[in-house]
Amino acid sequence: MASSKPWVDGPFKLVPPSASGDTKEKPVEGARKLAAEMSIAHNCLLRGANAIYLQCVNVAANGTPKDKVDFANFAHQWTEMVQDHHNLEENNVFPQINDLTQVPNLMDENVEEHRLFHEGFDALVAYLDKVKAAEEELSGDKVRSILDEFMPTLQVHLTNEIGTLVRLEVYNDKVDWVKWFNELLSKTTTECMKDVGYRQRMLPLAFLFHDKTYQDGIWGNFPPVPWLVKVVLKWMYLNKHADWWRFAGCDLDSARRDLPFV
Numbered sequence: 001m002a003s004s005k006p007w008v009d010g011p012f013k014l015v016p017p018s019a020s021g022d023t024k025e026k027p028v029e030g031a032r033k034l035a036a037e038m039s040i041a042h043n044c045l046l047r048g049a050n051a052i053y054l055q056c057v058n059v060a061a062n063g064t065p066k067d068k069v070d071f072a073n074f075a076h077q078w079t080e081m082v083q084d085h086h087n088l089e090e091n092n093v094f095p096q097i098n099d100l101t102q103v104p105n106l107m108d109e110n111v112e113e114h115r116l117f118h119e120g121f122d123a124l125v126a127y128l129d130k131v132k133a134a135e136e137e138l139s140g141d142k143v144r145s146i147l148d149e150f151m152p153t154l155q156v157h158l159t160n161e162i163g164t165l166v167r168l169e170v171y172n173d174k175v176d177w178v179k180w181f182n183e184l185l186s187k188t189t190t191e192c193m194k195d196v197g198y199r200q201r202m203l204p205l206a207f208l209f210h211d212k213t214y215q216d217g218i219w220g221n222f223p224p225v226p227w228l229v230k231v232v233l234k235w236m237y238l239n240k241h242a243d244w245w246r247f248a249g250c251d252l253d254s255a256r257r258d259l260p261f262v
């Protein structure tokens, strides 16, 4: 991408591969691999927040009524992705880590951090609901001020959690972290994929918020979907809400593109 316009790698900083120690030459293993995979997911959340932050003012000032409603739906889907991520952690990932390590409350600190940005996050959801229902006009300043309130805390949390996962490497001889995590993800994804709404409204974000060229393409193989399956998914579900997805920093092939409203 030749453009020098602001892009979704800021203003809220992404989690670098150095946080887990992952490199292209020497991929990490064990708990560090778990931390690297979590970094990929967290960066998706951060790129989504950045797309909203960077474009909300111009969509509100220069967009058509349809642009504004599409943008509110786009931003709302991002909030659902954040909520889903934290629900999965609180209900499955963290309790299972506590069990596997036999250290009760080991992950409590991370759950506590979820509470810290809850209020601001809920305010954004409530506001976007009103814009979607045409009860309020989209205000870029309002969206930015809500994001300014909770995003720095969420960004710190998304970075801190990687450190917590890296520290699980002291249990590498006791737990096969990669096997456990892949099984958990596969079970969860199989369940989610039964829902057509998930396929149309949530799954696309894993592609649209991932940059396969990030840091020399270190995580270019994410998400691990066979190409034929991807073709079918794209054709049947992923593009259903293309009008919402135009605000994302990447396309459905996780290739970078300019943001339309910066």
Ligand SMILES: [Fe+2]
Residues within 6 Å of the ligand: 038, 042, 085, 089, 161
């Ligand atoms: Fe996480």
